[in-house]
Amino acid sequence: MRGYSSPDKTNKDLVKERNGVSFQPLLLTHVLDNGADQTDKRRRIEQLALSDPVIMEGPDYSYLSVPEKYSEGVRKHVHCIKKVKEHGLTDNMDVVTYHGVVFPQEAAPLSMHDVAFKPMFTIQASDQQKKKWLRQIENYEIIGNYAQTELAHGTYIRGLQTTAEYDPSTQEFIVNTPTLTATKWWIGTLGKSSNYALVMAQLITQGKGRGLHAFMVPIRDMNTHEPLPGITVGDIGPKLGFHDIDNGFLQMNNIRIPRENMLNAHSQVEADGSYSPPFNDKIMYAGMLGIRAHIPLMCARNTARACTIAIRYSLVRRQSELVPGGPEPQVLDFQTQQNKIFPSLAMSYAFWFIATRMQDMHKQGMEEVMQGNFSQLLEMHALSSAMKAYCTTRTTKAIETCRLACGGHGFSEASGLPKLYGNAAAPATAEGEATVLFLQNARYLMKCYEHAKSGSAMDTFSSYMTQKKERFSGDVSIGSMIEALAYRAEKVVARAAAQLFKWSKQGMDRMQAWNKSSVCLEEASIANAEYVLVKSFADYLSALSCDAAVKNALQRMCSLLASYYITEHAGEMVQGGYMTEAQLDVIRLHLTELYSVVRPDAVAYADGFDFSDRHLCSILGRYDGNVYEKMFEWAKNYPMNKTDVHESYRYLKELKTNSKL
């Protein structure tokens, strides 16, 4: 039963809720999976892991110390690698599905080998290099990572200090960590697991700096796993999440590696040290965007997890009064509770559908790139920056709000939410800090705006900039609300552009003017992102053919999100007389009325995500709603309760002696 407890023991309130919904959750699942056959396939793969005792019968993660979590993670990852092979899972998405059950919330210890090292290697290695290393990499004989960030530099890649100087006399590179601040830091899978590092270093040859290049640096003995001479490597210590990943540090002291260890598909160093720069680095760049395109889906799933937990628990939790003397209501009946959860729920669909669109765009874009056509690249980059920043930051907020919606029990690890938070928070910073990415996107928006002023739209999503805005139509159709969001986006983009212009006119240089406008530029990027999300959500729905009730349910979510954004940014709507106060009140009412309409279907939305209990790791979010029994059981099993008198009682005892003095 997909990791669910048996249905006959289901909490009565949940049973009742499930009988009263307007659509079949499974049909919603099919939409999210992109077809019933895909749902079946996904479930089949998940079942392989769900029925594997080596995976399912491990210790409860929340009881373990951080190093124990890492160790347990390695145990599972190694098992998982064998099983993936055994089950013949070759498609990347299938492996991700399988991993989803093995590592329901954490990323796996060796994940940087899979999601960064291998793809980067594949993009940057020549055929000869692939021939030499790829088999070992695929077999995990070589375990690697992507070692770019240093103690003092992350965002600013040009500032990286690690050097690789070519020595033609031996045809080797000498790799060095010249200062403490050049220590590689934060590198996932590096601390304890890797025997190779893919080191980004400043290439120096013939006395000249040639910029960053990637080097295959062996760091541990292939037999003993001991660090090699000249290598200082270790774990960077405890952190907010990802407890089972060994993010590590690395110092290299005169490490000599052969010339062929510089990945040279795009640029080469000849035997004599002469250097040929990459002919076109856009291909490499496009490949890296693929990694980023995956993030919104991860965000969608994490937001969906948090909402599933909060919704189910809010249906089981009865508290307070709603009708004088009546039974205690389910807390989801409180409007404020709906207001905490439903906007995040709506966002999770918006993230889901933009992710689908971005993956399609990326696939198509890559095909074009391969044919030498780079025209889509700029838009892809801009969109993926904005969406990466927006989805990750909103996801952590959503998880946090869902945690708060669970009251006291949300604070317990039994809710699954603290851990989900810690892990989901990482991508808001890693692989591109959110503010930095919003500002990258804003740079593109400023270009679009200039284009628009001269009358032409630069791409589909910025076409709103060329359309003259009328007054708000006054109705709450999704079309009008999208127009309102476009109005707002245009307004903030224009404000940012005006600021930039003003500062430049006052004689500031470009970068100063940019910095002095950057709060507004970031807002512009966010306003644009919210427009794009709702627009692409609506577009997706209009092209979608599926069960009518499900479509209806999704349209409600889209409308809910649009009205939520509008009321959140009422200021821009009313300014310039676009919307009247009365119209705004209509939208406010529309939003809270939608909450009431959505309320009876809440459990169907939650079930529609089709997470097994294993995926949620949450007692509050259990499919069967047996929250209290299982909380008690979980607490009883907590290792600290193995003895009745804790060893620290030896200190408390001193107080007695003390007070007698």
Next chain:
Amino acid sequence: MRGYSSPDKTNKDLVKERNGVSFQPLLLTHVLDNGADQTDKRRRIEQLALSDPVIMEGPDYSYLSVPEKYSEGVRKHVHCIKKVKEHGLTDNMDVVTYHGVVFPQEAAPLSMHDVAFKPMFTIQASDQQKKKWLRQIENYEIIGNYAQTELAHGTYIRGLQTTAEYDPSTQEFIVNTPTLTATKWWIGTLGKSSNYALVMAQLITQGKGRGLHAFMVPIRDMNTHEPLPGITVGDIGPKLGFHDIDNGFLQMNNIRIPRENMLNAHSQVEADGSYSPPFNDKIMYAGMLGIRAHIPLMCARNTARACTIAIRYSLVRRQSELVPGGPEPQVLDFQTQQNKIFPSLAMSYAFWFIATRMQDMHKQGMEEVMQGNFSQLLEMHALSSAMKAYCTTRTTKAIETCRLACGGHGFSEASGLPKLYGNAAAPATAEGEATVLFLQNARYLMKCYEHAKSGSAMDTFSSYMTQKKERFSGDVSIGSMIEALAYRAEKVVARAAAQLFKWSKQGMDRMQAWNKSSVCLEEASIANAEYVLVKSFADYLSALSCDAAVKNALQRMCSLLASYYITEHAGEMVQGGYMTEAQLDVIRLHLTELYSVVRPDAVAYADGFDFSDRHLCSILGRYDGNVYEKMFEWAKNYPMNKTDVHESYRYLKELKTNSKL
């Protein structure tokens, strides 16, 4: 040197910053401490702990497992109890100061004994009961807690299920946990430390339910510390924060306690079981408000901690480009970075000064209450609900934003921010969930509004409701901006009142109408809270006599906060034509210009909080700015790095064998 490392090793950027500030941080410290003598006193007390090796030389908390953290906490707490006695610290605030160094971020394991059990006992016990127990409580021979919340009920106290039935034949109460859901849960200091519990239970006597009363229930043997027969007690398991507190569960099965174990200062059960209800429970109630009045100060300090860390690190961190080809800027030079940190910084002062005001109000209120005058109680309750909810929720957001402002390193426990977050998040839920408190406050605001409509103000803070609003004056003086915030508050309060009225007119009963307006009611409470915070901040400053440069610095903070709130809620400002778009732009510009003005003083604001490094537990926030050296040292010392090859290598090795197959 107050736990600071020696100043001659200070990071050069910080030295330069400290030489360039417009005011002396110590003079700001005096304002925050409420006098130079108070600063001296506080520092003297802190020094007692800072120079105590038993306290300072404990293991690094972030390396420990959760049970180890608890154990280490008990060790320190016991030492601390002895030392507090030895040093003759009797004033409560002095003990809090001392604790601040011993437990810089965590609450202490026995803290519920100190902050809930003892005060509750004192308020509710009769003189005879005090005679019997108080000495043992003060000596920590009895270690207790406040056991109110149950597995299924927290917010809704009337729903608690634990019973205490009086048996006149033996003159005992029989205390019972009738169902699993009645299990006491979340009770701090209960799990492993307490030998008594102050149990809130439904009193039953002469066959009738008499409501909740407090009972002294012995739960562990005073000699062996083993749970007594009929008692099931333990720790509820890992959680988001407060790792060193043993929040516990408790089940009681027919526990017989003598009649005198019901705390009976206010209501009594006679030998025959006849019951006299409390004559006036307002005194008890007023006492409980005292606990809540302390929370805004805690929030102020936690927000200040996060800002200190983020500011210092942002001055040490150099990254990216600001002038083409120029040196890398300190990241605090980015406007977006200022926008992340400075509004929170301003809030920390606002919290600080409202806390002072609330404590004064509470003191005065209690004196009046003792003389039978309860007129201030309603306002005190309303204000403390709103401020508790507002300050706690904003504090967690501030910490999170500061964490994000630290980029990758913010995610490491070396930053101190993940732990600060986990601990600061607890009070947003515990002792009154935020939404529930905002709604309580809204109830009061609706009363104020009705009053105001009939022409009279109910209290000082709601007098704005009676003043006819003009247009915005157009200048950015603090007076005009406070008027604008009042305008907004009035506007949202009025909107909520109108909604309530509308639903009632449509025939809904009071509770339903309330629920259907509750999103707006919560907004009203928040809008009012923001007005109150800025108003009381400005009031405090106008009454303050201190160094002119410091006053100036604080006025900037007040103005910054006002303009931040106005731009955050532009919608309400523009609606009804109160503010024009151009005026709003002036305020937006004022805000970002203030960022630039505040920037060179940032380090002085941070230093002015006068936290020792011990208080911050943050490598990023070190006074000397030696961030990178110490990060590396910290990581090297991480226990996982004691061996070069981790024990989990045994799993990785299998991969090699596997790939050879």
